[in-house]
Amino acid sequence: MPRSFAPRNIQQILDALKKKFPDAQTELNYSTPFELLVAVILSAQCTDKRVNMVTPALFRRFPDAKSMAESSPGEIFNYIKSVSYPNSKSKNLWGTAKMLHEEFGGQVPSDEKSLIRLPGVGRKTANVIQSVLFEKPALAVDTHVFRVSARIGLTRNAKNPLQAEAQLVKIIPEKEIPLAHHLFILHGRYVCTARNPKCNECLIKNYCDFFKKQINLKQSKNSSHGNKKQKENREKKAREKSKQ
Numbered sequence: 001m002p003r004s005f006a007p008r009n010i011q012q013i014l015d016a017l018k019k020k021f022p023d024a025q026t027e028l029n030y031s032t033p034f035e036l037l038v039a040v041i042l043s044a045q046c047t048d049k050r051v052n053m054v055t056p057a058l059f060r061r062f063p064d065a066k067s068m069a070e071s072s073p074g075e076i077f078n079y080i081k082s083v084s085y086p087n088s089k090s091k092n093l094w095g096t097a098k099m100l101h102e103e104f105g106g107q108v109p110s111d112e113k114s115l116i117r118l119p120g121v122g123r124k125t126a127n128v129i130q131s132v133l134f135e136k137p138a139l140a141v142d143t144h145v146f147r148v149s150a151r152i153g154l155t156r157n158a159k160n161p162l163q164a165e166a167q168l169v170k171i172i173p174e175k176e177i178p179l180a181h182h183l184f185i186l187h188g189r190y191v192c193t194a195r196n197p198k199c200n201e202c203l204i205k206n207y208c209d210f211f212k213k214q215i216n217l218k219q220s221k222n223s224s225h226g227n228k229k230q231k232e233n234r235e236k237k238a239r240e241k242s243k244q
């Protein structure tokens, strides 16, 4: 898609976000590649906080793909019933563990083609795994990344995460892509929130299209308010003059 604006300031934006979030990384708790994969599958349409509440017991019972593969969706369900969509997620986790155990020697694969064969793993999850575990320049676009990049103006008219991803990987330096994912998520979670973004305390407001639009809107409102006031004053003076 032709861009009508320069992908300017991307490095300044990333540097400012790095200052704000110096330890940016996933907020999901895990200690092995298998645990991260399980946590990311569980995090679809669910908060990291909620996932972190169920994974300690889940990982104690299923420390690896083999133990989970030898279990059943029903047993897995008991450990994850408080996350969203526990029925389908327990089936997906069991199917994924089985495939990892039978086809990948219990290891999490590093390539997208293999990852997206795993039940419950789509492009976004595959990108998270590739970037977090293998530091590949794969950008996972979740709801925060999608919203934040559209507001700033880093994406233009992206209709879905795939379109946003395609636009973002063109402008974010390759070496920054794994970290950019976490920075945008944290920025979206804590500053550029869906409702009432905290623009006044935002370190990247000077680079943000949304912020500039808001300022212009305010200025034009103020100036039309000023014009109205001037007109009222002129009319008042004219009335007073005619009475004299």
Ligand code: SF4
Binding pocket: 151, 152, 191, 192, 193, 197, 198, 199, 200, 202, 203, 204, 205, 208, 209, 210, 211
């Ligand atoms: S200025 Fe506001 S809209 Fe723009 S990135 Fe910052 S918080 Fe988000």
